[in-house]
Amino acid sequence: MNHPPVPTRARLGEVRYEIRGELARRAxxxxxxxxxxxxxxxxxxxxxxxxxPEHLQRAxxxxxxxxxxxxxxxxxxxAREAIAAQHRARGVHGATPERVFVGNGVSELIDLSLRALLNPGDEVLLPSPDYPLWSAATILNDGRPVYYRCEAGNGFLPxxxxxxxxVSSRTRALVLINPNNPTGASYPRxxxxxxxxxxxKHDLLLMADEIYDGILYDGAAFQPLAPLADDLPCLSFGGLSKVHRACGWxxxxxxxxxxxxxxxxxxxxLDLLGALRLCANVPGQFAVAAALTGPDTITALTAPGGRLYESRRAVIDSCAxxxxxxxxxxxxxxxxxxxVDTEALRGFDDHRFAVELLEEEDVLIVPGSSFNVPYRHHFRVTLLPEADTVREVFRRIERALARHAERQTARHVA
Incomplete structure (x- = not known):
């Protein structure tokens, strides 16, 4: 006897997360x-x-x-007192432990914060490119993403x-990702x-994704949003995953x-939704105070000679x-x-290129169109590998792009 498949939520068809999607499965x-x-x-x-860092592990x-x-x-x-103290030191008035919510990563808190805010059809202003979890959480909480452009010609600033x-009568929130994923832009004051x-002016909730707040290069400065917002409603997100290299916690x-x-x-x-999921991972929370009051362990990595700095420089030099x-x-x-220069490589498609790079060069990247942009000639790479590995990756990327150019020339001659 044949039975129909279990149906799924229709709006899942609008959600994309290629960072861990089709290409990652093929990998x-x-x-x-x-x-x-x-x-x-x-x-x-x-x-x-x-x-x-070891002092977090010990905690x-x-x-x-x-x-x-x-x-x-x-x-x-x-943990909440340490987080509130960090924000008070940044100039946030009224930053108390009662206003802090700890979650299973910022990812969970993004979902909870939008679930607490949105009614069906409400709109959220999101950057394009965005971190696609923001779009997915908006859609799955019955909202509508409305994208503002952050273009390369303007340093990826909006x-x-x-x-x-x-802004419309349905707009409820303005989301900022600073420093930015995927572009690396840092927003000036x-x-x-x-x-x-x-x-x-428009009574919007500000939502500031600041998970990369301590990861900066070449003298770039981080300006937190909440001190500028003062009495305006503002939700500021941070965590241990990136600056403190503890994603799995x-x-x-x-x-x-x-x-x-x-x-x-x-x-x-927010408190109700937090209570419904009982609480966040407890062991990791004991590391929060140690992270926010202990030694700075990220600056050495982002300064000249540091691993992240040198990998970034390898990307910059390879692209140049x-x-x-x-x-x-x-x-x-x-x-x-x-x-990618689409004048030199007409018909370039970021997803098709990512598939080719994986199949032929053993390199996995993320197509730029996965970040909710209308164009298809960018891709994202992480700066985490060693500089030598980054240079090898870009040698393979250049080789794949050269093959694309050769095929284009052959078609033109034919």
Missing amino acids: RELEAQGRRLIKLNIGNPGAFGFRA IAEHLAESDPYTHQQGLPA DPDEIESL ALLERLVAIAA RVGWALLSGDPLRIGEYHHA ASDFLALVPPQGALYAFPA
Whole structure:
């Protein structure tokens, strides 16, 4: 007897996450066949030999016996106090532990924060390119992503006038990713002040994804959004995954700032949703205070001579030497977002190229169109491999692009 397949939610058809999608599945198949791949698709420090700092590891080990019970749905008091103290030091008024929510990574908190906010058809202003989880969480919580452009010609910074032109009666929030994934852009204070003014004018919730706040290069500065927002409702996200290289611990947080009367109902909604999932991973929370009050372990990696700095420089130099690539040098985060010259390579398609690169050169990248952009001539790589590995990757990329150019010439001659 034939039975119909189990139906799935229709809106899943609108969701894309190529970072761990079709290409990553094909990569696993090739590895099972014995192929040795270089995978630059995920910003996962532990997969490239990085370790969480020892003082964070000790903090967990010392408190492991206290980790069996559930904790408060918003997180361990000591962890929340450390997070609130960090934000007070940045100039955020009213940053108290009661306004901090600890989650299983920022990913969980993005979903909870949009679920607490959106009614069907509500709109969220998102950058294009974006980190696709933001789009997915908006869609799956019955919202509508509305994209503002962050173009290479403007250093991947947004145009405030365009953002304001996109505001409608259904717009509920403005999302910023700073420093940016996938482009590495770092937003200057003057730009952020203009975006705050737009949020104030139109009563929008500001949502600042600041998970890469300590990963900066060549003197770039990080400007947190919440101090500029002052009494405006603002949700600021951070965590241990990137700056502290502890992705697998799944510890992220969000601080809700602004006028207590304006954020009270939203705070209660977040608390309810947090309670429904009981609590976040407890052992990892014991590392939060150690991370935020202990020694700086990231600057040595991003300064000249540091591993991340040198891998970034290898990307920049490789793109500069390429016959086909252009790059806006990343100012922060763990990624670069090169562009392919479509005049030299007409008909270039980022996804088709990513498949070819995987099948023929054993390199896994993420097509730029996966980040919700309307064009198909960018790709994203992570800066986490050693510099020599990065240079080898770009030799293979150049070889694949040269083959594309040869095929194009052959078609033209024919």
